[in-house]
Amino acid sequence: MTDAATRLREAAGALASVWIEPPVLQPANLYLELTGEDIRARAYMLAGDDDAALCLRPDMTAPAVREALKRNDWSAAFGLAYDGLVFRRQTDSAKESEFRQIGAEVFAPVAEIAAREADITIAALDACRTLGVEPRMRLGDVAVFEAIVDACALPESWARRVKRAFARPGGLATVLREAAAPPAPEESILGEALAALPDDRAEAVVEELLADARIVLVGGRTVADIASRLREKGRAMHAPRADAAALDLIAEATAIEAAPDDAFAQLRAVAARPAAKNTAALIAAVEGASARWDAVKRDSAPDATFSAGFGRGLAYYDGFVFELEAPQLGVRASLGGGGRYDGLLQRIASSQGGGFAQAASWGAAGFAMRPARLAEAAR
């Protein structure tokens, strides 16, 4: 354990010069807003007023971002390293509810951060290798997935739903099935009528309908929101449905799972298909992932799989993701992993009252490893 921890601390220290010790108790709201209600089942929530409630930190990434945002100096890229306990509720009592994580988070302007992604992956991989552990590597890239969807030029509301479904187990298949189904004969007659009116008239009609029915507007939406979405629904009645060939392409492309170079070849073939229309971003994303992999395998290629559908359990990541597994410890036994999460940085920055102008132009990426698992795998 000591040896594994030492190697991991060296790897983290090489990427990040500043060691941080974020509070074990973090605001529950932070996680509820970032990852949703699922976190209640996964994190230890402590009683308190809803706004002041705390939780035991279930990971180090969000606390590290909060520490980063306390800095005044954002003139150049920097890294934060950590070594501490995280706490997760487990339904399976065989799993640890408290374990140590060592890792590093790198913050840099967007233009620079892509160049650090391979370093981060290699740092985690090499720490394993110095202990004689050759992990299995699972790779993915949320940006590739999003580019696949964008390439298919789906109607906008479907593109949104498909992207959101990505993080949920089985979610994608469900949404693709719904997108392919014939349009439900919805009560969009009102929407259809409103779509033909100018904005302010449409709102006035909705106001009048509600007043006539003696319905008081409650909840956090305005009449304008309601009118606008009714009109959207009305217009959607005549909009083209999601094209079947495009949906097939998404299903097929997201199912790609192969050795990385194979997977990239398959993705390039997908981009060349007629159903893929806006392919520039897709090609760029695939080439980015491919260049990252070239760097990772330069010394010695690990046993790796790239899955276009591989997202992470915590819905932080919006770019490359990787996970290192030790098959000798069991199926999908994770030693740790990491990835890119620009969106998380922006969301935490804006939830802390804004004032941080760089967030929109900066990116973030990092890794977190479990020394105890690594030591076990090295044994």
Place this chain on the structure above:
Amino acid sequence: MSALTIAVPSKGRLQEQTLAFFADCGLAISQDGGKRGYVARMAGQADVEVRLLSAGDITAALRDGDVHVGVTGEDLLRELGTAFERIVMVKPLGFGRADLVVAAPAAWLDVTTMADLDEVSAAMRARTGKRLRVATKYLKQTHAFLDGRGVDDYRIVESLGATEGAPAAGVADVIVDITTTGQTLAANHLKTLTDGLILRSQAQLAASRAASWTPAARATFAAILDQIEAREQGRSLKLVRAAIGGASPDALNALVARMGGRLASESEPGLIAFYCPAERAPEASAAAAALGAGPVGVFGSDYVFERVGTLSARFAEAIGSH
């Protein structure tokens, strides 16, 4: 010490209906002395202690194994989450019906389904950075249901009472709550989503796997279940007795089978007697008469006991032999 502890609701309509149910089954519950007030006896069951508790406390007592058996709402039982595994729902009682539903503001004319709610919640979060607020006291079922419908841009606002007022009070956008007629929802300017039904709840006679099921507790509860089942059978079956007269016994036996009946007697010469679903008894009797049997009488039964009760057998299997 009593072998078996049964908890029944201590107030309201649910209490009235529960007491009426047991009384109808010949298991009338009568309060001790009145001084303690919250302990009672069950007619004919000297080994049973009845406790009067709130429906919420009954649920917790079942979870913890503090009582063997309780009457409470299925909505509350399912809210136990993983601890629901400790509960055996022995018999739905047919009263205390209420639906657990997702309700949105009636003014949201563009929202009728869960898919709409999903889209609206995503749009709210994209625009304001805030998640849709869902007021409920049914945290676990809400989470499981919304998760299953792919809605994830929401926050639960835990509500301890008057959930339906939360949107009007400005602390929530939608609610998850129980409703019977929908009138309370409408009065609060809310409507149920067409596919927003989470659970059709009713009162359940439920047993706790966590309680200590001694042989005496099992035997006592089995006897109670047999009596409940016998009473139910008594209500749903009629006894048809006919002098065979000129009818062919084979034709009569075929008629009994066709009517879903069962022979009640094997020995009385010249007579046939069978139990038959109450609603088919007149038809069966007329048919028997038409076959040449008669006179044919139809009798009600207070109780019809079986050699082995289905309910008690199922319970014995569910509770296992731990």
